[in-house]
Amino acid sequence: MGNLLLKDKVFVTQPVLPELSDFNKYLQEIWQSKWLTNMGSKHNELENELKSVLKVPYVSLFNNGTIALLTAIKALDLPYGSEVITTPFTFAATPHCIVWNGLKPVFCDVEPDTMTINADKIESLITPKTSAIVGVHVYGFPCDVEKIDKIAKNYNLKVIYDAAHAFSTEIDGKGIGAFGDITMFSFHATKLFNTIEGGCLTYNNPELVKKVYNLRNFGIRSEELVEDIGINGKLDEIRSAVGLLNLKIYKEEQRKREKIREFYNSRLSKVIGIRIPQMPDNVTNSYQYYPIVIEDDYPISRNELYDRLKQRNILTRKYFYPACTDYECYKNDLAVKLADLSVVNDIKNRVLCLPFYGALQENELAYICEGVENACQ
Ligand SMILES: Cc1ncc(COP(=O)(O)O)c(C=O)c1O
Missing domain, CATH: 3.90.1150.10 (Aspartate Aminotransferase, domain 1)
Incomplete structure (x- = not known):
């Protein structure tokens, strides 16, 4: 075996895909309804189902994890130019979203075992300008959520988690998306649970529901009311359908x-x-x-x-x-x-x-x- 070469390349991952015949049924429904995007029935069904899968009270779906993270940071109204302590051991999207919000990433070292942000090193990086901590549950290893929570409370900081790698992870039976102020999940094609492109935010604070909804939809509240400076973060019906089917097989x-x-x-x-x-x-x-x-x-x-x-x-x-x-x-x-x-x-x-x-x-x-x-x- 040692000298044999595999005939086909083995890739690092392979997307989880539902049966094409099941997807076709959903496509037929979508075609008939002619409702392709803007919080349609498949979208709303997926949002609801994810609440119980992720064990969180609120879920807002997004068209990708990066826009979701961008929106999470925006939704917390952090002072412009303030500092956000984060980890450099992550995907580019994490610090980029901080900078796109007009904030300064301050990079903290990680723990050797979990490779997540080292909570013991966070305090020494806090200055009067610090407004938030963005931790990443790298490879699904949870950050030290308890320590980070204590620090955040002591210094009045917001906490955002990037859980792109941690779909369905639980700590002592509690959904990982229930920690911090807001958590982002990515549903990119390479993720265990995917909608091809997609993602979501989870949070406990009911006051964030309206804020996140507005920011995800140009700030448009109704036909003649635009309340906020939002972006287009909506997940369409076809990708929501992929999500509903993949929820059955992940x-x-x-x-x-x-x-x-x-x-x-x-x-x-x-x-x-x-x-x-x-x-x-x-x-x-x-x-x-x-x-x-x-x-x-x-x-x-x-x-x-x-x-x-x-x-x-x-x-x-x-x-x-x-x-x-x-x-x-x-x-x-x-x-x-x-x-x-x-x-x-x-x-x-x-x-x-x-x-x-x-x-x-x-x-x-x-x-x-x-x-x-x-x-x-
Ligand atoms: C840690 C991490 N954060 C953020 C993202 C961005 O998510 P998306 O590709 O859904 O925009 C990814 C990767 O895809 C990631 O691995």
């Missing part, structure tokens, strides 16, 4: 990924120099990614392992390399140059996300594991 996909995780764990936990980050016992895994960390005692570097697997038609992701603080648009900021980001700058060179989706076959999994096990051959 758990099955999770079960398959759980088995794949077990397979990887049983093989890779024996490999010297490979660390597999573990979900805390009180947290349910979303099964969005399978990250491994390449330690110093592994024979080759993360980049060499990435190349080696690629040569074998296995496509992995150096997620998140580069860190946001390495981007051209952020790296020259003096605060970024002076920031203590030692853990981020180490972990970004060590993490590798392996292929992770339900349709992976056992021979493919074995082949991937061999590629990691026999790093020097």
Whole structure:
């Protein structure tokens, strides 16, 4: 097996798709109704169903996670030019949404185990200009929500979570979207639960319902009333239909990924120099990614392992390399140059996300594991 090359490329993920015949039925309904977007029946049904899936009182659907996050920050009316403490170990959308709101991202280091924002380092970054914290539940590992909540209360800060990787994750049985002021989920095609493009905001405060609704729909309240300076964040009926169908199958996909995780764990936990980050016992895994960390005692570097697997038609992701603080648009900021980001700058060179989706076959999994096990051959 070691010298065999897989015939087809193995990608890092594969979208979860409903049966085409089921989708066709929904399409026929939409065609008949002629209601394609603007909070139609499929949209409203999906919003309602997500409340119970995510265990939150309020859900607002969006056309993608980035517009949702942009709107979440806007909805909290943070003072223009104020500082928002966030993590550089995330996707570009997180800090970009802060800047698009006229705010300044202040980058905080992460925890070595969960790779989420290090709550113990947040306080030293707080200044009189700080208005909010944006945490990211990277790979579905929850931020230290309790500590962050305490800090926010002490300093009167708002808290927004980017839960793009954490669909259906629960902490002690509580939906992850119930923490902080607002949480964003992405329903991009690569996410466990997808609407092709899409996303949502979740929150507990009933006062945000109207605000978020307005911001998502140009501020238009009724035919002759525009109340706010909103944007177009609406999710259409066709994508909502994909969401309704994918809600029926995402758990099955999770079960398959759980088995794949077990397979990887049983093989890779024996490999010297490979660390597999573990979900805390009180947290349910979303099964969005399978990250491994390449330690110093592994024979080759993360980049060499990435190349080696690629040569074998296995496509992995150096997620998140580069860190946001390495981007051209952020790296020259003096605060970024002076920031203590030692853990981020180490972990970004060590993490590798392996292929992770339900349709992976056992021979493919074995082949991937061999590629990691026999790093020097
Ligand atoms: C951590 C994180 N935040 C935000 C986003 C943006 O979401 P979307 O692609 O739905 O706009 C993504 C990725 O897709 C992400 O991984």
